[in-house]
Amino acid sequence: MPGFVFVVVIAVVALVLLALLFSFIPVGLWITAYFSGVKIGLFTLVGMRFRRVIPSRIVNPLIKATKAGLDIGVDKLEAHYLAGGNVNTVVDALIAAQRANIELPFERAAAIDLAGRSVLEAVQVSVNPKVIETPKVAAVAKDGIEVMVKARVTVRANIERLVGGAGEETIIARVGEGIVTTVGSAGSHKKVLENPDDISKNVLDKGLDAGTAFEILSIDIADVDVGRNIGAQLQTDQAEADKRIAQAKAEERRAMAVAKEQEMKAEVQSMRAKVIEAEAQVPLALSKALNEGKLGVMDYYNMKNILADTDMRNAISRVPKSDSNEEKKDK
Known part of the structure; x- marks a missing residue:
């Protein structure tokens, strides 16, 4: 066992x-x-x-x-x-x-x-080309009208440039740049709407696939839309900016005028103060002149009569003209 x-x-x-x-x-x-x-x-x-x-x-x-x-x-x-x-x-x-x-x-x-x-996907794309759809690219024609373009790019993988070659993002960016350049050189947005194939031709002629891992076979414009009037909007914004600048300059001039007026008022007040101070010295000067015998009593009374006559003339000059005309009519 x-x-x-x-x-x-x-x-x-x-x-x-x-x-x-x-x-x-x-x-x-x-x-x-x-x-x-x-x-x-x-x-x-x-x-x-x-x-x-x-x-x-x-x-x-x-x-x-x-x-x-x-x-x-x-x-x-x-x-x-x-x-x-x-x-x-x-x-x-x-x-x-x-x-x-x-x-x-x-x-x-x-x-x-x-x-x-x-690498397997690269071989498949070489056999069966791939379509890359770009987002809407906004561009402005020379007449100031915004045009939004969407394109479909048919690409084939370039196996020899897969190592070190740029990817799909570069293709999309370059196609967008070509669209902006083509639309921007158009004289009118209507021309872009009439001949959208011009965009494809101009973009293809630029050789946008250089240095990328793809070979561009065709660029087809999928959609073209008319956007805002950028030119009019820019003019409006410029006018508004000019208006604000003018308002700011006018406000600056008004502030300078107010400051000048305040400065002049201060000078007038200073001059009035000096006059009042000088007038306050007159009685003292008269008293001193009388005490020293430089001014006689008759001279003083003559001066008083002249002052009284002057005050009377000033009072007459301040009478309203309408009152004087009514007095003449009554007479």
Whole structure:
């Protein structure tokens, strides 16, 4: 009985070790590759385990490439995987490029994938061009009328310029710039409405796809709308600004006039104060002259008579003319 238990334990341990061995050594994956025509050694798969590479991520794409007639080495796929690339996407892109007669070496496809672009999508866009729709671009013609244009840009991926080439945002920005330039050079907004195809021709002639990852095939004007009268609005704003400037200058002149008036009033008050002060000195001067004998009593009375006569004449001059005319009529 103890011998039987010992045999069972040995069998269980052997099964566990065998299961661990087969889980570490992908024998099933090696058999699949062998019958798929992919020649890869079992020790190569074990080496992938030690290099922390998932063997299925390499073998399955390699099987697809072999069935498609592509000659790709295991080392290249493994190196691309270790660099952080998507091996399966790269192989799919290479197969699609081969079917479409597009020249795409593995190194270029790997570089595109590592650059963060979808190489498979690039091949698909090369075969089936993509339509990019721009937002409404507002431009002003020479007559001051705003024109809003929406365009559809048909592009095809340029695989040779995918690495380092500008993306869709640059295409949209350049097309918008071309629309603004074309509409701005038009003499009237009516001309733009009559011939919207002029926009497409002028924009295409500018070679807007230079330095981008795309090749522009066509630019079609989808919609043209008439917006605001920008010229009239600018003139109105200018007139309002001129009005405010004139008001500000008038207010400045009024403030200067008020200040000048206040200054003159202050001078008049000062002069009046000096006159009153001088008049207050007259009695003292007369008294001093009388005491010193420089002024006689008769001279003083003559001066008083002259002053009284002067006051009388002033009073007569202040009588209203209407009253004097009525007196004459009564007489």
